[in-house]
Amino acid sequence: MRAFTGTQVREAERPLLAAGQGPALMRRAAWGLAEHVAAVLRARGRVSGATVAALVGTGNNGGDALWALAFLRRRGVEAVAVPVVRDDDGAPRWHAEGAAALRAAEGRVADAVPARAAVVVDGILGTGARGALTLPAAARDLPAGAVVVACDVPSGADADTGGVAGEVLAAAHTVTFGAVKTGLLLGAGAAAAGRVHLVDIGLGPHLPPEPRTGLHGVDRAAVRRLHPAPAPDAHKYTRGVVGLAAGSQRYPGAAVLAVGGALGAGAGMAHLAGPAAAQDLVLAAHPAALASADGPEPDRADAWVVGPGLGADAEARARLERVLDAVSAAGREPAGAPAVVVDASALELVTAEQLTALAASGARVVLTPHAGEWARLRDRLPVAGAKDADAGGAGELERLRAWAAAHRVTVLLKGPRTLVAAPDGEAWLMRDGGPALGTAGTGDVLAGVLGAVLAADRARAVRAGGPSPAAGRPSTAALAAAAAWLHARAGTGPAAGRGAVADALPAAVGTVTAALWWEDDGRE
Ligand SMILES: NC(=O)C1=CN([C@@H]2O[C@H](COP(=O)(O)OP(=O)(O)OC[C@H]3O[C@@H](n4cnc5c(N)ncnc54)[C@H](O)[C@@H]3O)[C@@H](O)[C@H]2O)[C@@H](O)CC1
Ligand SMILES: Nc1ncnc2c1ncn2[C@@H]1O[C@H](COP(=O)(O)OP(=O)(O)O)[C@@H](O)[C@H]1O
Structure with a gap:
């Protein structure tokens, strides 16, 4: 699934409207709307005899609602249109053909929504909305039991940004x-939209095809493609080696969680670079892991994860520098630079110069801030267009895109939903997961999962003859979204366990990954 701004959809409609297909498009849209309203009525009892009212604005959104009422009327529904704007002479100001269709179907016109209405269709404003809406009186006093079904966009929400x-x-x-x-997936618009249903009206071929436009959704099928099962002849090095600069004397647990995330997501090898306290804990929790002061040899790592539990002292800074040096050194080798995940403490330490050097090394670079880290990053490494703080929504997406473009890195913004933006504008939204993941340490696991997904990709590329990110390789943003999906599924599925979610999460990631890879291969 890919979402587009209201503006992009209007652009896509334009040639069809110019070719005189407007009325046909509107009837298709209205038919789909009527079908969904009928489904709501059926779920509540019966269709015939039920009352459906529509709040009808002045534009084509109102036109859709009027046509939908006309279709419903033919199925025995009592159809009531409530105009929200009237001319001085009292005549409703609305879509003339839609109104004629309703009249022909013997629908009614009223000034208020009847108390018996089971469904209220919101046809006040759609993609043509501009600026702030003041709700009309008829929309303020809706019957308590009525289900509101928005036509195209909830009135008052910006179809581009989700802003209200x-x-x-x-x-x-x-x-x-x-x-x-x-605007239906982001910010306040998402909250106002409820469940979103798509009606195909034939715009597909007219929507922009490039990956950098629109907002991609991630699902199981996409993740199977992006993080495929290892080849039958795979061995630990061809599955991807993850180096992790994580954990410190003070925060050793983060290393255990990050290493667990990498192993759970199927890394061929996870190798901790950390102090003795973290090494001991990691080896106790994950005997399959390696642990040493410096981690894997620079030419062995396919991906580095730097940051979980690193702390903010001089030693933490030195550890970050060592990873970045190893990445640039490897970037000069034929195999190319390993991928880098910059997480947690490293987000507070990394400099603009270091990001520039990473981008220049050709490495795939993903920064994984949560909201607080993201705000501090934008303060510390400011970028025009990424600064002004408004509430959520695509405003946030545009800021993420601007920041990612300026620093030439991919940013994965964590939270109740995860947004990923790449320097070229490609963006992904991951809405799986839930508050079960809102406990300390789950982000450390995600960093490890992401390391494993990126390492597997690089190892596949090296095996195929070259790590160049172009030709046929998935984008960094897509890989990051896939990792977020694995993590979210693990955090919400039955394998997540109860209570201390972060501790149970690496094993749950393993269960989700195994199901993704092996469940259709005919084995028990
Ligand atoms: N054009 C077509 O053939 C199609 C249109 N479609 C429908 O048409 C909608 C877009 O229609 P329109 O372009 O007519 O726009 P709308 O119906 O969204 O808005 C119509 C008018 O509302 C007024 N308005 C805008 N912002 C306002 C505000 N803040 N407060 C009060 N009034 C405001 C303006 O006068 C605007 O022109 C889509 O959302 C969709 O529902 C779909 O049926 C697909 C096909
Ligand atoms: N309410 C929520 N719904 C969905 N995902 C959530 C929710 N709260 C947290 N998460 C996810 O849990 C993880 C928390 O990461 P983070 O804040 O970095 O935790 P920590 O730093 O303690 O490891 C992120 O992947 C985030 O997207």
Whole structure:
């Protein structure tokens, strides 16, 4: 699934409208809307005899709602249209053909939503909305039991950004046309949209094809492609070696969690570079891991994870520098630079110059801040267009894109939903997971999972004859989204265990990864 801004969808519609297909598109959209409303009615009892009211605005969004009422009327529904704008002479200001269709179907017009309405369709505003909305009186006093179904976009939400500048009419369902709008997935718009249903109206061939436009969604099929099962002749080095500069005397546990994440996601080898306290704990928890002061030889690591539990002292800084040196040294070798995950403490330490050097080395670089780390990164390493703080939504996506582009790194922003943006603008949204993951240490596991996914990709590329990120290799942003999906699934599935989620998470990642890789291969 890929989501597009309302503006991109309007662009895609333009040639079809110019070719006179507007009315056909509208009827297709309205038919899909009517189908979903009928499904809501069926779930509540019956369709015929039920009352559906629509709040109808002045534009095509209102036109969709009027046509949908007309279709529903033909299925025995009592269809009531409530115009939200009237001209001085009292005549409703609305889509003339839609109104004619409703009249022909013997629908009614009223000034308020009847108390018996089982469903209220919100056809006030769609992608044509500009600026703040003040809800019309008829939208303020809806019957308590009525289910609100938004037509295309909840009125008041910006279809591009998910921002809500004024008031918004919250819906239980949004039936959207042509493509899912980014404003339905982000920020306040996502909260107001409820469940989103897509109706195909034939816009597909007209939507922008490039990966850097739109917002990609990640699912199981995508993750299977991005993090495939090891080849039958795989061995530990061809599956990917992850080096982890993690854990310190003060925070040794983070090393255990990060190494566990890497092993759970199927790394061929996970090798800790850390102090004795962290080494001991890691080996006690994961006998399969390696642990030493310096980690793998520079030419052995396919990916480095730096940061979990590193701390902020001079030693932490020196450990970060050692990893970055190893990466640039390896970048000069034929196999090319290993990937780097910059997480946790390393996000507080890394400098703009270091990011520039990493980008120049050709390494895949992913920074994994949570909201607090992200705010500090933007303060410490400011970028035009990434600074101003507004509430959530695609404003946030655009800031992420601007920052990623300026520093030429991929950024994975953690939180209740995970957003990934690449320097070229490619962006992914991962909405799996849940509050079960909101405990200390789960981010450390994610860093390890991401290290394993990136290491596997590099090892595959080296085996195939060259690590160049171009030709046929997945994008860094896609790999990061895949890692976030594995982590989220592990955190919410039955394998996650109860209570101390982070401790149980590496094993749960292993269960999810094994199911992803082996479940269809005919073995028990
Ligand atoms: N054009 C077409 O053929 C198609 C249109 N579609 C529908 O058309 C919608 C877009 O229609 P429109 O472009 O007519 O736009 P809208 O119906 O979203 O808005 C119509 C009018 O509302 C007013 N308005 C804008 N912002 C306002 C605010 N903040 N407060 C009060 N009034 C405001 C403006 O006068 C604007 O022109 C889509 O969301 C979709 O529902 C779909 O049926 C697909 C096909
Ligand atoms: N409410 C939530 N819903 C979904 N995912 C969540 C939620 N809260 C936290 N997470 C996920 O859990 C992880 C927490 O990471 P982080 O804040 O870095 O934890 P820590 O630093 O303690 O390891 C992230 O992957 C984040 O996306």
